[in-house]
Amino acid sequence: MSLIFHLFSLLACHSGSPAAQPNIVMIAMDTVRWDRTSLADYARPTTPHLAEFAALDGATTFTRAYTDAAWSLPAYSSLFSGRGPMEHGVGFSVASLDSGHATLAEIMAAYGYDTAGFTSGPHLHASTGLSHGFQTYFHDEGLESMTPAIHRSLHWLDNRDGDSDPFFLFVHGYDAHTPYSAPAAVAELFDPAYDGILHKGLRDRPAAPCASGNPTRVCMHDVNVDMGEVKGMATRGLGDSDLEHLRAHYDASVLGADHQLGWLLYSLQERDLLEDSLVIVLSDHGESLGEDGRFGHESEAGDEVFHVPLVVKTPESTPPARWGGMVLLSEVLPTLVERIGAQLPAGVKSNSFIQALGQDKPFPDSDEVIRSASVCCYWVRSAGWELRGWKDPHRLRDFSRERRWTLHENGTGPDVLDQHVQVAENLKTYVAGWPERLENAASVSHGPAGHNPQMRKMLREKGYWAPDGGAVR
Amino acid sequence: MKYLLALGVLGAACGGARISDPAVTLLELLDADGSGDLSVEELASHQPDRLHAELDTDGNGVLSVEELRADLERWDRGVPKRR
Numbered sequence: 001m002s003l004i005f006h007l008f009s010l011l012a013c014h015s016g017s018p019a020a021q022p023n024i025v026m027i028a029m030d031t032v033r034w035d036r037t038s039l040a041d042y043a044r045p046t047t048p049h050l051a052e053f054a055a056l057d058g059a060t061t062f063t064r065a066y067t068d069a070a071w072s073l074p075a076y077s078s079l080f081s082g083r084g085p086m087e088h089g090v091g092f093s094v095a096s097l098d099s100g101h102a103t104l105a106e107i108m109a110a111y112g113y114d115t116a117g118f119t120s121g122p123h124l125h126a127s128t129g130l131s132h133g134f135q136t137y138f139h140d141e142g143l144e145s146m147t148p149a150i151h152r153s154l155h156w157l158d159n160r161d162g163d164s165d166p167f168f169l170f171v172h173g174y175d176a177h178t179p180y181s182a183p184a185a186v187a188e189l190f191d192p193a194y195d196g197i198l199h200k201g202l203r204d205r206p207a208a209p210c211a212s213g214n215p216t217r218v219c220m221h222d223v224n225v226d227m228g229e230v231k232g233m234a235t236r237g238l239g240d241s242d243l244e245h246l247r248a249h250y251d252a253s254v255l256g257a258d259h260q261l262g263w264l265l266y267s268l269q270e271r272d273l274l275e276d277s278l279v280i281v282l283s284d285h286g287e288s289l290g291e292d293g294r295f296g297h298e299s300e301a302g303d304e305v306f307h308v309p310l311v312v313k314t315p316e317s318t319p320p321a322r323w324g325g326m327v328l329l330s331e332v333l334p335t336l337v338e339r340i341g342a343q344l345p346a347g348v349k350s351n352s353f354i355q356a357l358g359q360d361k362p363f364p365d366s367d368e369v370i371r372s373a374s375v376c377c378y379w380v381r382s383a384g385w386e387l388r389g390w391k392d393p394h395r396l397r398d399f400s401r402e403r404r405w406t407l408h409e410n411g412t413g414p415d416v417l418d419q420h421v422q423v424a425e426n427l428k429t430y431v432a433g434w435p436e437r438l439e440n441a442a443s444v445s446h447g448p449a450g451h452n453p454q455m456r457k458m459l460r461e462k463g464y465w466a467p468d469g470g471a472v473r
Numbered sequence: 474m475k476y477l478l479a480l481g482v483l484g485a486a487c488g489g490a491r492i493s494d495p496a497v498t499l500l501e502l503l504d505a506d507g508s509g510d511l512s513v514e515e516l517a518s519h520q521p522d523r524l525h526a527e528l529d530t531d532g533n534g535v536l537s538v539e540e541l542r543a544d545l546e547r548w549d550r551g552v553p554k555r556r
Contacts, residue, residue, distance in 0.1 A: 048498050055490040151548055183545055184524050185503065189517035199519050252517075259545060262495030269492050320490075 018315035021111065021166045021340045023277040026332075027264060028172040029146070029257040030072060030121075031297065033286025034065070034307040036254055044190050046254040049262030050309065053281060056274075058314045060321045060357050064364055065310035066381065067285045068330045070374030071298040072123035075284040075329065076130050080104050082333030082348040085373045086434055090128070092373070097129030102345040104333050105133025108168040111342050116156050118149035119172040134170070146173020146260035154267055171264060175257035176287070178296070182252035183259065191248035197238065198245055247289045276315045278339065282329065283308040301377035301388045303411040314339075318358035325361050326368045326381070327353045371430045378434040380427040385420075386411040387427040389435060404435075496542035511536035 036042050038051040039061055054061045068078035074091035080103045081088050090097050097103070105115045115133055120140035124130050131137040138152050153171050160167065181187075188194070261281060268274040286308055288300040297305045310327065312335075334352040337344050364383040372379045380387040386408045407417035407424045417424050505515050511525075512535055518524040528536050528544050 045502060048502075049492060049495060052490060052492050056492075057489050147546065148548060150546075184518055185511075185528070185541065185544070186499065186517050188519050189503070192517060195519070259495050259499055262492060262498060263546060265492040266495055274492070 019166070019276065021113070022315050023166050023273060024108070024113070024168045024336065024340075025268065025273075025277055025279045026168075026170045027261060027279070027281045028076075028170070029176060029254075029261060029281070029283050029309075030143075030172065030174045031177040031285060031287050032254055032257055032283035032309055033304055034063075034309050035303070036251055037309050039063070039309055039311070044251050046251050047258040047261075047309075049258050049265060050281060050311065053261070053265055053279075053313065054311045055320050056313050057317050057319065058358070060312050060314075060323055060359070062310040062312070062327050062353075062356070063322055063324045064326045065282070065308055066306045066326065066328055066370050066372055067283075067308050068328055068372055070285045070300060070305040070372065072121065072284050073128060074373070076124060077128070078328070078330040079282075079284070079332055080130055082330050082337075082345070082350045084328075084330055084350070084371070087347075087349070096127060097132070099129060099132065101347075103130070103133045104336065105131075105168060105170070107133070107333075107337060107342050107345070108340075109133050109135060111340055112165055114160060114165050114167040115169075116153065116160075116167065117170040117172075118153045118156070119170065120144035120149065121174060124172065143174040143177055145175050146171065146257070146264070149173055150260060150264050150267070153264070157271065157273070173257065173260055175260055176250065176253045176283075178287075180246065180249040180253045182249060182256045186252050186255055187249065188252070189248075189255070190251050191245050194241065194245045194248070196242050196245060198242055243290055246295065250287060250289060277313075278315060278336075279313045280311070280332065282310045282332075284329070297374070299374060299376040301374055301379050301390075302386065302408075303381075305374065306372045306379060306381065307411075312357060314357055316358060321358050321360045323353075323356040323359055323361050324363045325353075325356060326364045326370050326383070327356070328370050328372075369427070369430055371434075373434065378431045380430045381411065382427065384410060385423055385427060387424055389428070389431060391435070494538075496538050496545065499545070500536075500538045500541055508535075510538075511541070 032047075034040055036044075037047040038045060039047065039054055040063075053059060067075045069075045069085045069091065071091070074085045074088070077083075077088045077090035077097050078085060081097060081101045082104070083101060085092055088094075088097055088101055105117065109115045114135060116136035117131065117134040118138045121143045122141070125139060125141075126137065131139070136156060138149070140148060149171050150173075153169060157167075157169070175182075182189075265274060265279070268277065268279070285297050286303075286305045287297050288294055288302070288304045291302060291304050292300060294300060308329070310329070310332075328350065330350045331353050334344055334348060334350050335354050335357075338352045338354045366383055369380060369382045372381070376391055378389040380389075388406045388408070390404050390406070405417060405424060405428070406415040407420055407427075408414070409416055500509075500511065503511055503515050503517060506512075513521050513525045516525050516536070525536065528540050530540055530543070531537075
């Protein structure tokens with residue numbers, strides 16, 4: 001009897017066999033770090049909808065997913081090309097993705113998908129090559145909330161021609177990015193008693209109304225905290241409670257990003273486009289919140305900027321799963337390619353993680369290793385160790401010697417390289433040849449946007465560009 | 474009757490987890506007294522009076538889930554990511 005009921009359940013619970021080529025939705029919440037999400041049991045309720053999504057049938061939460069690079073331009077280049085940062089070189093040795101590198105959208109289009117991307121910001125400008133393959137590509141120039149992208153993507157879904165074809169939809173927003181401008185109704189939610197200098201204006205920069213002209217909006221950029229060093233901010237009157245308030249604002253911004261995610265997922269659900277679609281939710285990089293004495297991501301290293309949320313929901317009716325093996329965002333492309341039965345582009349070396357979908361695994365194997373990079377650093381992570389290679393040893397605050405490498409146990413704690421030299425030597429082999437390429441990172445890290453005066457101005461204001469035109473250190 | 478029960482159980486199982494209305498989720502997070510709407514005191518802002526007055530479009534003194542949604546999902550939501 002129970003067997004009959006089980007079979008009946010399987011037949012009745014699903015609208016049919018999953019399509020060989022399901023609709024695919026990729027949602028990117030920029031600048032959300034793993035350990036500040038509800039998926040990591042974070043104490044503040046920052047991502048209720050991401051948690052709901054991870055609890056859906058068919059969902060697999062990757063608890064050790066890492067980005068290939070610590071800022072958007074190379075990170076999305078890896079996500080869209082399936083290649084590591086030293087293979088595509090975008091942001092390190094070249095300014096835009098080689099047109100010879102097939103993108104995920106190009107592959108999808110070649111296999112009959114309608115493709116559309118809705119995004120913003122200079123790093124996803126068409127001139128970077130990341131729009132290749134999108135038949136519809138809408139791009140706002142500012143670092144925008146996901147709000148306009150959602151409006152436009154829903155309009156596209158409701159009005160697209162030939163809706164019998166499967167679609168590949170990419171939606172992206174900067175809600176959690178500096179200046180941590182959370183929706184006003186929740187901006188103070190996590191530190192409501194604070195009444196410090198961030199609300200009153202810094203000594204050298206009084207508080208001012210937001211550029212939107214709405215004085216009730218909270219504008220963290222009015223105190224100019226973008227990407228600056230904590231030390232620098234402290235000299236302008238910021239103490240521990242102020243920095244903790246910044247972290248609370250970041251968390252509120254993540255909650256704002258999660259609201260956008262929930263709105264899009266809920267809208268897909270209302271259109272019967274959620275259950276039978278393959279939906280991926282991810283972040284392109286995290287954010288340093290003072291761990292290394294700094295806020296930001298581009299010139300940082302460590303789990304705080306490389307460890308990101310990644311949840312993949314397939315149309316299959318498998319129970320929600322959590323996979324603790326280490327995966328990289330560049331492995332999304334080969335996974336999707338395998339799922340739709342497409343051919344992997346020549347030269348793509350990243351592995352598919354399709355075998356992990358629907359599977360539980362608590363911890364990575366001891367021999368798993370991934371590698372990533374930022375402007376400052378090349379980075380190797382194994383199950384138990386983290387190796388950082390520094391382009392500028394002065395960032396180590398160790399002016400007594402020219403050290404270029406540090407080793408940290410489990411991604412935290414002090415440098416223990418002197419006690420584990422052989423571990424470090426083994427991990428160094430994974431980034432052989434990277435230091436030389438990293439030397440060029442500053443001059444090309446923002447690609448063709450540098451030729452657009454308006455975008456260049458915005459990047460400089462966001463802390464990505466120093467007054468002399470070089471990247472900020 | 475037992476078949477109806479079985480179908481009911483099956484329906485519940487098939488319904489499974491779902492994504493909640495995000496405006497309702499947010500209101501529930503802020504609604505400290507469980508009244509179903511937001512007072513000035515429940516609004517998480519360092520300028521709650523001004524924000525409340527702005528969002529309370531019908532002027533009835535409390536924010537409803539629809540007023541919250543209208544603000545969060547408006548086209549120019551006013552999250553100023555550019556200057």
